[in-house]
Amino acid sequence: MIFVTNFIQQLRTAIEDYMIFLGKFSIFGYESVRLFFKKPYRMDQLVKHLEFVANKSIFIICLTAFFTGMVLSFQIYLGYKTINSENLVGPTVGLGIFRELGPVLTGLIVSARAGGAMAARLGTMRVTEQIDAFAVMGINPKQFLIGPRIIAALIAMPLLNGVFCFVAMLGAYFISVYLLNLDSAVFIDKLKVWLNPQHLNEGLFKAFVFGGLFGTICTYRGYHTKGGAKGVGEATNSGVVNSMVLIIVSDFFLTKMIRLFLVWTGL
Amino acid sequence: MNAIEIKDLRKTFDGEKYILDGITLNIPKGKITVIIGFSGTGKSVLIKHVLGLIRPTSGSINVLGTDIGLLNDEQMIRFRSHFGMLFQDAALFDDFTTIENVLFPIQEFRKDLSKEQKLEIAKLKLSQVGLSEEHYDKLPSELSGGMRKRCGLARAIALDPDILLYDEPTTGLDPVMTETVDNLILNTHNHNRESTTVVISHDLHAAFRLGDHIAMLDGGKVLLEGNAKTFFDSDIDLVQKFVAKGIKHE
Ligand SMILES: Nc1ncnc2c1ncn2[C@@H]1O[C@H](COP(=O)(O)OP(=O)(O)OP(=O)(O)O)[C@@H](O)[C@H]1O
Numbered sequence A: 001m002i003f004v005t006n007f008i009q010q011l012r013t014a015i016e017d018y019m020i021f022l023g024k025f026s027i028f029g030y031e032s033v034r035l036f037f038k039k040p041y042r043m044d045q046l047v048k049h050l051e052f053v054a055n056k057s058i059f060i061i062c063l064t065a066f067f068t069g070m071v072l073s074f075q076i077y078l079g080y081k082t083i084n085s086e087n088l089v090g091p092t093v094g095l096g097i098f099r100e101l102g103p104v105l106t107g108l109i110v111s112a113r114a115g116g117a118m119a120a121r122l123g124t125m126r127v128t129e130q131i132d133a134f135a136v137m138g139i140n141p142k143q144f145l146i147g148p149r150i151i152a153a154l155i156a157m158p159l160l161n162g163v164f165c166f167v168a169m170l171g172a173y174f175i176s177v178y179l180l181n182l183d184s185a186v187f188i189d190k191l192k193v194w195l196n197p198q199h200l201n202e203g204l205f206k207a208f209v210f211g212g213l214f215g216t217i218c219t220y221r222g223y224h225t226k227g228g229a230k231g232v233g234e235a236t237n238s239g240v241v242n243s244m245v246l247i248i249v250s251d252f253f254l255t256k257m258i259r260l261f262l263v264w265t266g267l
Numbered sequence B: 001m002n003a004i005e006i007k008d009l010r011k012t013f014d015g016e017k018y019i020l021d022g023i024t025l026n027i028p029k030g031k032i033t034v035i036i037g038f039s040g041t042g043k044s045v046l047i048k049h050v051l052g053l054i055r056p057t058s059g060s061i062n063v064l065g066t067d068i069g070l071l072n073d074e075q076m077i078r079f080r081s082h083f084g085m086l087f088q089d090a091a092l093f094d095d096f097t098t099i100e101n102v103l104f105p106i107q108e109f110r111k112d113l114s115k116e117q118k119l120e121i122a123k124l125k126l127s128q129v130g131l132s133e134e135h136y137d138k139l140p141s142e143l144s145g146g147m148r149k150r151c152g153l154a155r156a157i158a159l160d161p162d163i164l165l166y167d168e169p170t171t172g173l174d175p176v177m178t179e180t181v182d183n184l185i186l187n188t189h190n191h192n193r194e195s196t197t198v199v200i201s202h203d204l205h206a207a208f209r210l211g212d213h214i215a216m217l218d219g220g221k222v223l224l225e226g227n228a229k230t231f232f233d234s235d236i237d238l239v240q241k242f243v244a245k246g247i248k249h250e
């Protein structure tokens, strides 16, 4: 009995701590983004971080997307073949990629790559007092360092998701038409029938949210690094892990919410 | 005339232990004040209060006639342009070159100047701290520790601040380098007699050499303040020990 109450107690504090963290991190993100739209504007910083988050992720996104498209098609083909509905491989893969796998995988990859780098960079700047140096110089470090990074993540994620979806469908088309000998015209035609822009929008919206999530978490962790080089490692690790977990968990709720929204507005 | 007036400053981080426990300290304008004390007595915390990086639990801080407790965060950020600070490890921006580091605050706050004028100021400050032209395009990682400090100092004085702060400028340096940095502090101060200099130090020798005014912190309070003579003549146990042996490094 004591064991059970202890456990509940511990669970409660854990949940409370997490709630407090969520609160602090929301305020942090909100404040940084708000500052971005105030003078002095940091456009040059935004461009620099966009280049880093978006441009430098394209290769790895394309690579992952192509293989995801291929392997997903192949698996679905194996399943559908048993009930003679190979024709539907294209749209099934399309729906899965556009609505779920596109944004989620893009989110995971970019948060590991760019988010980790952000946390490490800011962590280093924190422990070497560079962030304090900005503050002492009369420059708001959140405005200079954080705002542009979060905005860059917000802009880059939907764009990268677009790339991911496109390349994944290329992969799907490639394997279906050239290796599994499905009919090219049927593949395209079914896609046209089953998929509409709304499915893509759903994914783009999710990608936008994920961008905000990992951008804020990783910058928050880096910005609040404590205790030397070890702290930087911990901040990076916790930033990436938290981002990934939150992306996957929030994906479920986002999906539910979007369904509800669609039913509610009758779209 | 005081540049900084601290009244009954108290600070606790956890609500129990007071790191600063009623500090009252006046820092005279145009002089060099050295703050000494054991490791962990809250010297850095005190200086962060003066910079408004930490808010006090109670008490007030007046800088150049402004009660900084009344400033909101954004006003505080702007107010900090009165300060220049040399951090312990210089805190240079590590993706900027030497000259870019010094140029950065000038570009941010002197938009009225032309590009050439800004560069002119940066070069002047770098020559003032004795960094020669061959180092201008090096990254901080390519500089020696002493050069990094010089560059950090050049950046701190780039905008001719009213108050210059040094947090343990010589900790971890060899004796020769220590003397060089001490001389640098003196020269910089003599260059601009209007400015106020505050040095945090472990090192009593440096305090006697540099300080017009010396304050010693202990137990969250000012244990003793005055000039070198005050410290020699003091009959407080702890002070006598320091004067006899110098403050131990921990
Ligand atoms: N942000 C903070 N949160 C909680 N405690 C802090 C914080 N900053 C400093 N402290 C505590 O305040 C005390 C004084 O720290 P401070 O860095 O001011 O010492 P110091 O006199 O500068 O020492 P040193 O000479 O080693 O630099 C330490 O015990 C430290 O743990």
Ligand SMILES: [Mg+2]
Pocket (backbone or CB within 6 Å): B043, B044, B045, B167, B168
């Ligand atoms: Mg200190």
